[in-house]
Amino acid sequence: MSDVVKSTCPYCGVGCGLLVEADGSGNWSIRGDPEHPANLGRLCSKGTALGETLDAEGRLTQPMIHGQSADWDRSLDVVAQRFSEIIEAHGPDAVAFYVSGQLLTEDYYVANKLMKGFIGSANIDTNSRLCMASSVAGHKRAFGADTVPGCYEDFEEAELIVLTGSNTAWCHPVLYRRIVRAKEARPDLRVVVIDPRETATCDIADLHLPLRSGTDSTLFNGLLCRLQDQGRVDRTFVEAHTEGADEALQTARCYAPSTAVVAELCGLEQAAVETFYRWFVDTPKTVTLYSQGINQTSSGTDKVNAIINCHLLTGRIGKPGSGPFSITGQPNAMGGREVGALANQLACHMNLEDAAHRDLVGRFWQAPSLASRAGRKAVDLFRAIERGEIKALWVMATNPAVSLPDASQVRRALRQCEFLVVSDSSHNDTTGYANVLLPALAWGEKDGTVTNSERRISRQRSFLPGLEAARPDWWIVSQVARRLGHAGFDYASNHEIFTEYAALSGFENGGSRDFDISALEGLSARDYDELPSLQWPVTAQQRQGTPRMYSDGRFQTPTRRARFLPVTPRPPGGPLTERYPLVLNTGRTRDQWHTMTRTGKSPRLSGHDTEPFVELHPQDAVRFGIEAGELARVRSRWGEVVVRAKVLEQQLPGSLFIPMHWNDQFAACAGVGCLINPIVDPVSGQPEFKHTPVAIEPYRPLWHGFLLTRQAITVDWASYWSRARRDGLWHYELAGEQQAESWSELVRQRLTPNLADAQWAEMFDSAGGHYRGMHIVEDRLQHCLFIGPDHRLPKRDWLVQLFAREALTRQERQSLLAGSPGRGQEDAGRTICACFGVGENHIVKAIRERGLMTKEAIGEALQAGTNCGSCLSEISQLIIEQVAQE
Ligand SMILES: Nc1nc2c(c(=O)[nH]1)N[C@H]1C(S)=C(S)[C@@H](COP(=O)(O)OP(=O)(O)OC[C@H]3O[C@@H](n4cnc5c(=O)[nH]c(N)nc54)[C@H](O)[C@@H]3O)O[C@H]1N2
Ligand SMILES: Nc1nc2c(c(=O)[nH]1)N[C@H]1C(S)=C(S)[C@@H](COP(=O)(O)OP(=O)(O)OC[C@H]3O[C@@H](n4cnc5c(=O)[nH]c(N)nc54)[C@H](O)[C@@H]3O)O[C@H]1N2
Ligand code: SF4
Ligand SMILES: [Mo]
Numbered sequence: 001m002s003d004v005v006k007s008t009c010p011y012c013g014v015g016c017g018l019l020v021e022a023d024g025s026g027n028w029s030i031r032g033d034p035e036h037p038a039n040l041g042r043l044c045s046k047g048t049a050l051g052e053t054l055d056a057e058g059r060l061t062q063p064m065i066h067g068q069s070a071d072w073d074r075s076l077d078v079v080a081q082r083f084s085e086i087i088e089a090h091g092p093d094a095v096a097f098y099v100s101g102q103l104l105t106e107d108y109y110v111a112n113k114l115m116k117g118f119i120g121s122a123n124i125d126t127n128s129r130l131c132m133a134s135s136v137a138g139h140k141r142a143f144g145a146d147t148v149p150g151c152y153e154d155f156e157e158a159e160l161i162v163l164t165g166s167n168t169a170w171c172h173p174v175l176y177r178r179i180v181r182a183k184e185a186r187p188d189l190r191v192v193v194i195d196p197r198e199t200a201t202c203d204i205a206d207l208h209l210p211l212r213s214g215t216d217s218t219l220f221n222g223l224l225c226r227l228q229d230q231g232r233v234d235r236t237f238v239e240a241h242t243e244g245a246d247e248a249l250q251t252a253r254c255y256a257p258s259t260a261v262v263a264e265l266c267g268l269e270q271a272a273v274e275t276f277y278r279w280f281v282d283t284p285k286t287v288t289l290y291s292q293g294i295n296q297t298s299s300g301t302d303k304v305n306a307i308i309n310c311h312l313l314t315g316r317i318g319k320p321g322s323g324p325f326s327i328t329g330q331p332n333a334m335g336g337r338e339v340g341a342l343a344n345q346l347a348c349h350m351n352l353e354d355a356a357h358r359d360l361v362g363r364f365w366q367a368p369s370l371a372s373r374a375g376r377k378a379v380d381l382f383r384a385i386e387r388g389e390i391k392a393l394w395v396m397a398t399n400p401a402v403s404l405p406d407a408s409q410v411r412r413a414l415r416q417c418e419f420l421v422v423s424d425s426s427h428n429d430t431t432g433y434a435n436v437l438l439p440a441l442a443w444g445e446k447d448g449t450v451t452n453s454e455r456r457i458s459r460q461r462s463f464l465p466g467l468e469a470a471r472p473d474w475w476i477v478s479q480v481a482r483r484l485g486h487a488g489f490d491y492a493s494n495h496e497i498f499t500e501y502a503a504l505s506g507f508e509n510g511g512s513r514d515f516d517i518s519a520l521e522g523l524s525a526r527d528y529d530e531l532p533s534l535q536w537p538v539t540a541q542q543r544q545g546t547p548r549m550y551s552d553g554r555f556q557t558p559t560r561r562a563r564f565l566p567v568t569p570r571p572p573g574g575p576l577t578e579r580y581p582l583v584l585n586t587g588r589t590r591d592q593w594h595t596m597t598r599t600g601k602s603p604r605l606s607g608h609d610t611e612p613f614v615e616l617h618p619q620d621a622v623r624f625g626i627e628a629g630e631l632a633r634v635r636s637r638w639g640e641v642v643v644r645a646k647v648l649e650q651q652l653p654g655s656l657f658i659p660m661h662w663n664d665q666f667a668a669c670a671g672v673g674c675l676i677n678p679i680v681d682p683v684s685g686q687p688e689f690k691h692t693p694v695a696i697e698p699y700r701p702l703w704h705g706f707l708l709t710r711q712a713i714t715v716d717w718a719s720y721w722s723r724a725r726r727d728g729l730w731h732y733e734l735a736g737e738q739q740a741e742s743w744s745e746l747v748r749q750r751l752t753p754n755l756a757d758a759q760w761a762e763m764f765d766s767a768g769g770h771y772r773g774m775h776i777v778e779d780r781l782q783h784c785l786f787i788g789p790d791h792r793l794p795k796r797d798w799l800v801q802l803f804a805r806e807a808l809t810r811q812e813r814q815s816l817l818a819g820s821p822g823r824g825q826e827d828a829g830r831t832i833c834a835c836f837g838v839g840e841n842h843i844v845k846a847i848r849e850r851g852l853m854t855k856e857a858i859g860e861a862l863q864a865g866t867n868c869g870s871c872l873s874e875i876s877q878l879i880i881e882q883v884a885q886e
Helices: 072-090 105-119 133-143 153-157 173-185 200-204 216-229 235-241 245-255 259-266 270-282 300-313 333-339 355-365 378-386 407-416 473-483 494-506 525-529 618-623 743-751 797-802 810-818 840-850 855-862 872-885
Strands: 004-008 017-022 028-032 095-099 124-126 160-164 190-194 207-209 286-290 323-326 392-396 419-424 436-439 448-451 456-460 582-587 613-616 631-635 640-647 655-659 692-698 703-709 720-726 729-736 760-765 770-777 780-788 831-833
Touching: 004 456, 072 095, 072 392, 072 419, 072 436, 072 473, 095 105, 095 378, 105 124, 105 333, 105 355, 105 448, 105 473, 105 494, 124 378, 133 300, 133 323, 153 173, 153 286, 160 270, 173 200, 190 200, 190 270, 200 872, 207 270, 216 245, 216 259, 216 270, 216 300, 235 300, 245 300, 259 270, 286 300, 300 323, 333 448, 355 494, 378 407, 448 494, 494 525, 613 631, 618 640, 743 760, 743 770, 743 780, 760 810, 770 810, 797 810, 831 840, 831 872, 840 855, 840 872, 855 872
Parallel strands: 095 124, 095 392, 160 190, 160 286, 190 207, 286 323, 392 419, 419 436, 582 655, 613 640
Antiparallel strands: 004 017, 017 028, 448 456, 582 692, 613 655, 631 640, 631 692, 703 729, 703 780, 720 729, 760 770, 770 780
């Protein structure tokens, strides 16, 4: 192996290329690959911190049967035996797989092949159902295939970029930086952001439309009409290459008769809507990027088609600098769509309902019992498990106990499932329910391919040996398949799987299916190892891949014409009521990834948001009596959470935002999945994560506190807790409904139980309800606990820094007990720049005292924002706030 390994980031769908190298001190240095076309050397905070997530903590290392370690042979036998017993007794539809966009293509392909071709059920669905399903369905309705037409370069060539339902700055940061740079180079490039919240992405917006949740279809219907009114219909394109324009326009006119009506329905200023329409009308080179604000609603598929309609009417598709662009979430969300791991697809973009496709795949696989009808989609699947209709489930690489809607129902289903297998690389909230637990290789150990948002297939390469007994997912699945008696799973390597898959993509294709990588079917093992990144299709005619699709105006529908869809806007599922008067919107924060199994290990990534929170508008704070910084209880018909309140002007009045990341490992009661309405889009089956009716109220327990400690502990004495990894310590936020009889005794029992003579420095004020205690060993801080009657407690970040001191000074000890930094000691404040660990207070100080008034000047002085740039919008915000204060 050469010293530098080229790989791909395991987080978002941008699919950045990485260079991995041992740094000589036992750690790994991870840099952006300057030659990878997706990122050209750049990385975001999450990619940059990958080295902090490679340790063994939290990993699954051995197979387990009913909580007992077991060897692979026995574990695989048990899985195969229980699956075959259940299939025998109840038929193939009594078993299911629930898989994930975090699997490699090779893993995904084998799992899908086993279920659909050999077990003979289509009960395999993926967490992409929660993510991309509406885009898939929208693409298939419009293009006849699930194909993203454009590529990243289109963003650099566009003159107008519309970002709708996407917080690109935080969720696809490297692509966002490419847009920022394009805008710097060409200031007349305009950016419009459509999002109920004013997100970090709005930093570069020339126009922000804070539309009412769920009203995108109306906005784009209005745009469709306006394009026609202004004579922007591309007649040649529409006549030669599309069908259904008239019906789509007629329907749009019914529901969006005028801009005034659109503005009213969307809750927007009419002038702002006018500006958006004018820019779109006047700019042929337009890219519309969309993500979960579009997909994750009960009318997601219609929203997707409302957007595509506008591009079809103007012929803005398949051309440099223009097109609709659905951006993918997970590193291999796209790969999962290609292998067909959604319950209603087959493989290699073939359709389960198409008899010719079934016949073709059946022959290619020599499948004894190819599934003939669609299986259960994710939400429905877990309902069927709870009803006992599905009796055996195998979960791979996803954490449904947290990430599915109505998560309490999901947990009931997991508990009740007769036989549950979980293969994962780490412990998560789902692994605890498993009858059989199988350890999978993690990123760095696993090896194979992934496909990013622009159809680019890249290699993830291993640079670490597998941890203990962990195995590749494709191996685990193939071993079970063989034990079930199926031929066709004798794979010796991932390379064999990939070439089979490439061969299937080209099998009897003849241009009838977009997804064709048949030019790769003859790759040698060495070619596969060295495979450079390529955008599919990769065919004999297009050996170097295909950056842009549909340039010839020929689509994959039977008529080869793209279809307009008439879109009748529908309101989100749950109506607001007196009891649940607010809209709950959920999504992502800058530095955490999903359910935190990996990013939660990184101190660098945990300093940005150390606690789960709810964002609400100041008007709602007043209306519901919530003070900024206190705890709040948010309730829906399905459950409740307790989280910290952040009061923000950027939030739309009447709506709340809670991040999806916190789970049982990191907080007592913050898993937002338990609140979410399980309603789904009728076409795609995608759930509505962006709109659940909820109520909010203050949560005011008897005491509040925080604990900084070098060891992880159980805090069952608190009714509220959350925790975050900081440098060399754990940071707990706490609150309780019952006072400890003696805090002094509690800290000794819980934190220093084996040290009879542990010296604690303490400060009490029983009347005021305050306690401060710290344990110092050889001048180093080991633990400190602060308790008070309300949430107004000393700043934490400064105390966290004191843990790094080799020897505390006397002054530092005194200020510790006093609870505030003394003269000359600095509180860096909340982490703003995760890459260089620069705190908010340092930045504010540089603005105030050194008069640094630009992001560039701050970057030069403090390094903040000079690596990934994800914090630049926050730095601008701090500058604006300081200027306003002066
Ligand atoms: N940091 C980070 N990055 C990630 C991930 C992560 O966990 N952390 N996960 C990855 C994955 S799997 C995915 S799918 C992507 C998701 O990437 P995004 O879709 O960009 O992320 P979200 O925060 O889920 O939602 C995007 C925005 O939709 C807005 N929205 C809500 N309702 C509406 C609406 O009705 N209309 C419109 N127009 N907008 C609305 C929300 O306010 C939110 O700002 O991110 C990927 N990247
Ligand atoms: N409220 C709310 N909920 C949401 C969303 C939202 O916006 N709001 N978004 C939804 C979306 S878009 C998504 S994509 C989902 C994501 O939700 P999940 O898929 O549940 O989230 P992760 O935390 O990424 O879980 C991935 C698991 O796979 C494991 N893993 C990683 N790599 C491998 C591997 O190679 N093999 C195996 N076997 N295991 C591996 C990790 O250890 C981890 O436990 O959440 C959805 N849920
Ligand atoms: S943008 Fe960040 S998270 Fe996404 S692939 Fe690139 S480095 Fe990874
Ligand atoms: Mo996703």
